[in-house]
Amino acid sequence: MAVAKLAKLLIITHKSDEPELLKALQKRAVVEINPYVLEENPSISSSSDSDSYKIDDRQIKKIIEILEGCRSRKEQKVASKAGKYVVKKTEYEMIGNREDFKDIIEEISGYDNEIKNNEIKIAEINNKINLLKKWQYFHGNIEDLGRFKNFVIRLAGFRLKSSEFKKISGQLHRHNIAFELLNRSGDMLALILAYHNDFKPEAEEYLNSISFDEAELDGYKGTVEDNINNLIKSLKYHNDRKEILLKLLRDMDSRYYRDLIIYLDYVENNNDIEEALDSNFPTENASVYTGWVANKEKNKVFSLFDKFKHSKIYEIEPKEDEELPIILDNKPVFKPFELVINLYGVPRYFEIDPTPFVSLFFALFFGLCLTDAGYGFIFIILAAIIYFKIKTARKMALLIFFLGIFTVIAGALFNGWFGDLPAYVGGEKFFSRFALFGDPMKSESGAMNFFRLALLLGVIQVIFGLFIKLFDNIRKKNYGIAFLDTLPWIIIVISLIIILLSGDIAVNMQIVDAPIFPSFLPGILIWLLIPAALVIILFSAREQKSWGFRLFMGFLNLTIVNGITSFLGDFLSYIRLMALGLVTAGIGVAINKIAFQLGSIPVIGIIIVILGLIFGHIFNMGINILGGFVHTLRLQYVEFFSKFYEGGGRPFKEFKEEHNYITLVD
Amino acid sequence: MSDQTLGLALTVLGAALAAGLAGMGSAIGIGYPGRAATGVLAEDPSKFGSLFLLVVLPGTQGFYGFVAAFLIIGKIAQVTTIMQGMQFLFAALPVGVVGLISAIHQGKVGAAGVNLVAKRPKEVIKGVILAAMVETYAVLGLLISFFLINAVKLT
Numbered sequence: 136m137a138v139a140k141l142a143k144l145l146i147i148t149h150k151s152d153e154p155e156l157l158k159a160l161q162k163r164a165v166v167e168i169n170p171y172v173l174e175e176n177p178s179i180s181s182s183s184d185s186d187s188y189k190i191d192d193r194q195i196k197k198i199i200e201i202l203e204g205c206r207s208r209k210e211q212k213v214a215s216k217a218g219k220y221v222v223k224k225t226e227y228e229m230i231g232n233r234e235d236f237k238d239i240i241e242e243i244s245g246y247d248n249e250i251k252n253n254e255i256k257i258a259e260i261n262n263k264i265n266l267l268k269k270w271q272y273f274h275g276n277i278e279d280l281g282r283f284k285n286f287v288i289r290l291a292g293f294r295l296k297s298s299e300f301k302k303i304s305g306q307l308h309r310h311n312i313a314f315e316l317l318n319r320s321g322d323m324l325a326l327i328l329a330y331h332n333d334f335k336p337e338a339e340e341y342l343n344s345i346s347f348d349e350a351e352l353d354g355y356k357g358t359v360e361d362n363i364n365n366l367i368k369s370l371k372y373h374n375d376r377k378e379i380l381l382k383l384l385r386d387m388d389s390r391y392y393r394d395l396i397i398y399l400d401y402v403e404n405n406n407d408i409e410e411a412l413d414s415n416f417p418t419e420n421a422s423v424y425t426g427w428v429a430n431k432e433k434n435k436v437f438s439l440f441d442k443f444k445h446s447k448i449y450e451i452e453p454k455e456d457e458e459l460p461i462i463l464d465n466k467p468v469f470k471p472f473e474l475v476i477n478l479y480g481v482p483r484y485f486e487i488d489p490t491p492f493v494s495l496f497f498a499l500f501f502g503l504c505l506t507d508a509g510y511g512f513i514f515i516i517l518a519a520i521i522y523f524k525i526k527t528a529r530k531m532a533l534l535i536f537f538l539g540i541f542t543v544i545a546g547a548l549f550n551g552w553f554g555d556l557p558a559y560v561g562g563e564k565f566f567s568r569f570a571l572f573g574d575p576m577k578s579e580s581g582a583m584n585f586f587r588l589a590l591l592l593g594v595i596q597v598i599f600g601l602f603i604k605l606f607d608n609i610r611k612k613n614y615g616i617a618f619l620d621t622l623p624w625i626i627i628v629i630s631l632i633i634i635l636l637s638g639d640i641a642v643n644m645q646i647v648d649a650p651i652f653p654s655f656l657p658g659i660l661i662w663l664l665i666p667a668a669l670v671i672i673l674f675s676a677r678e679q680k681s682w683g684f685r686l687f688m689g690f691l692n693l694t695i696v697n698g699i700t701s702f703l704g705d706f707l708s709y710i711r712l713m714a715l716g717l718v719t720a721g722i723g724v725a726i727n728k729i730a731f732q733l734g735s736i737p738v739i740g741i742i743i744v745i746l747g748l749i750f751g752h753i754f755n756m757g758i759n760i761l762g763g764f765v766h767t768l769r770l771q772y773v774e775f776f777s778k779f780y781e782g783g784g785r786p787f788k789e790f791k792e793e794h795n796y797i798t799l800v801d
Numbered sequence: 802m803s804d805q806t807l808g809l810a811l812t813v814l815g816a817a818l819a820a821g822l823a824g825m826g827s828a829i830g831i832g833y834p835g836r837a838a839t840g841v842l843a844e845d846p847s848k849f850g851s852l853f854l855l856v857v858l859p860g861t862q863g864f865y866g867f868v869a870a871f872l873i874i875g876k877i878a879q880v881t882t883i884m885q886g887m888q889f890l891f892a893a894l895p896v897g898v899v900g901l902i903s904a905i906h907q908g909k910v911g912a913a914g915v916n917l918v919a920k921r922p923k924e925v926i927k928g929v930i931l932a933a934m935v936e937t938y939a940v941l942g943l944l945i946s947f948f949l950i951n952a953v954k955l956t
Contacts, residue, residue: 718865
């Protein structure tokens with residue numbers, strides 16, 4: 136249960152040692168490195184004059200994208216299935232130090248640019264060909280078309296039915312326009328029109344009034360067919376060129392792809408070192424850093440400095456108001472649940488780490504949201520597979536395992552076995568023996584038990600949160616918060632619940648079957664309740680200056696602002712556990728019913744049943760895992776954390792190698 | 802028309818409303834983040850996993866409605882009077898109406914969550930949790946419908 140204790144480091148190193156030292160620290164991956172900043176004179180920016188040409192990671196990524204883009208679909212499929220490259224350390228270093236990547240990158244992007252140019256050309260030519268093809272039945276020279284001294288000749292395309300064509304041809308005659316039908320395919324007609332300039336005004340007035348498609352062939356010479364043939368020739372040229380370039384690119388892909396990926400990984404890791412180099416406190420010959428390391432790991436770092444003769448490391452005291460980075464440090468059992476805290480925000484350095492408190496509730500609530508022992512067993516099997524197959528995901532496997540266990544327990548107690556599968560395949564009696572709380576889908580008492588359990592867990596978690604706040608504040612010596620803000624609420628909430636459970640109201644509300652506590656208790660508890668309520672009224676707004684306003688705010692705090700109503704709201708919020716559990720059961724039951732009804736079809740019925748059950752339950756698991764996870768998180772964050780936890784710390788960021796693209800082996 | 806057939810018709814209407822209204826809500830609700838997510842995917846297809854979470858979230862209301870409808874259908878054979886039919890009809894309303902409206906609003910929060918993921922992909926869970934805040938009331942609606950359906954006295 137804790138935030139790991141840290142030591143602050145001061146590292147001074149001669150420039151000759153610096154890169155090697157940083158690399159060694161990166162390998163250890165236990166230190167957070169920060170630039171050393173002198174407070175008096177803000178850092179003089181060191182203009183690192185890097186005259187050598189540097190390849191940055193974005194460039195490499197772009198090149199890799201180009202290479203991946205030129206692959207055939209089959210190759211892409213193969214590549215997507217292949218995992219990360221496995222690279223030996225020696226090879227990694229060798230590739231990292233190679234100098235020919237600049238040329239390779241230039242060559243590849245050169246090919247790529249040329250391919251793109253060719254593609255633009257190809258698109259242009261295709262457009263032209265499509266345009267010309269419309270007029271391919273015109274066998275004359277294109278120069279013969281146009282507006283001449285005495286007459287006009289135009290090519291026109293019409294979309295006309297044959298009856299309409301007759302009408303139009305009559306009209307053309309009437310307006311002294313000569314025409315000849317070049318081609319007709321379906322409704323599409325291509326006509327050549329000619330008229331003398333003497334009739335130009337009336338002819339063009341008529342032509343403007345009907346809609347047709349006029350050939351735009353400016354800039355072409357010779358026949359349409361010749362033009363098309365020429366264009367097809369140049370299209371072939373560009374296509375061939377593109378193929379050749381693609382081939383070259385694929386060749387580059389097969390030769391350099393792996394190297395580029397490894398190089399990208401190398402460059403990204405070096406970026407961190409270079410950033411550190413750039414941001415340090417500059418002097419002529421030495422560099423100064425500050426760093427953080429967990430106390431446990433301190434020796435590892437100090438021993439490292441034996442190898443570097445020109446570097447020194449000291450442990451120094453952190454400044455008083457300095458914010459320390461946070462490493463969560465929990466027992467292995469709780470470790471998987473650090474996820475919950477990391478998502479919300481890690482604690483501040485002197486706050487408690489709620490991971491252990493959250494872990495049990497989280498697993499239990501998740502189990503209740505699923506409430507299906509069958510799904511729980513699938514979880515456990517899955518966890519085992521992940522644990523033994525994927526070594527890096529063991530924390531995840533452990534989390535799934537815990538969630539699975541609680542899902543099995545919750546499912547068994549409420550008779551959830553893949554919905555109500557035992558009712559169809561037998562064993563109903565055997566499985567229902569575990570269902571100590573009844574079946575919420577079949578009996579009202581089962582549903583009520585679930586309802587009560589959800590409420591009870593809510594009450595327990597909220598009061599638990601209040602107790603954490605109490606002890607935490609006593610530990611921090613914030614006695615005001617502990618005894619004026621927290622303890623009275625513990626008394627009020629517990630007393631009110633006991634009073635409720637010892638009278639008839641709770642019985643009427645079906646929360647209990649008979650009063651749990653003897654009826655004389657409320658008479659006694661009222662004397663605890665009144666002083667506690669008075670403390671809240673008098674002291675909860677103690678930062679207010681005027682007494683009138685202070686009492687008014689105190690009264691509001693007791694009732695509606697963070698008061699009794701908000702506690703009531705918190706408790707009721709836990710009912711969602713029941714609702715989500717019911718949804719899983721409900722959909723499960725529905726899936727079974729539908730599947731087995733389809734099973735009455737002869738011969739293939741049995742196959743449909745099996746497929747329906749498998750896919751149905753996978754689907755049900757999927758949506759309920761999502762719902763269960765999110766709502767369980769919400770209960771922790773909103774109802775539980777609001778009682779004692781703020782978060783807002785800065786996570787520790789170790790200086791380490793990260794291989795996103797490859798797997799490095801010795 | 803006999804009492805029984807009218808009662809049956811009302812019960813069927815109840816089941817239809819539970820599944821229909823909540824399902825409509827989910828369909829509209831998924832529409833909002835779905836469109837936003839498609840836009841983000843155009844820029845960065847690798848975000849599909851985290852965006853998917855936000856898009857499917859308003860889909861749960863449809864299932865709440867489905868579960869309530871299924872519970873009603875399970876009892877349909879025992880309905881003999883108009884009043885029982887009316888009771889089932891009213892019992893279906895919480896999950897139907899709340900599902901309809903909450904899914905739409907959850908979708909809007911989800912669409913905002915998609916914007917969040919577009920800028921800060923690591924914060925996806927926070928977007929999901931905020932969207933789940935809206936869902937609380939759909940859960941409560943389902944719960945009340947569940948109790949109401951169970952409370953209908955059948956002969």
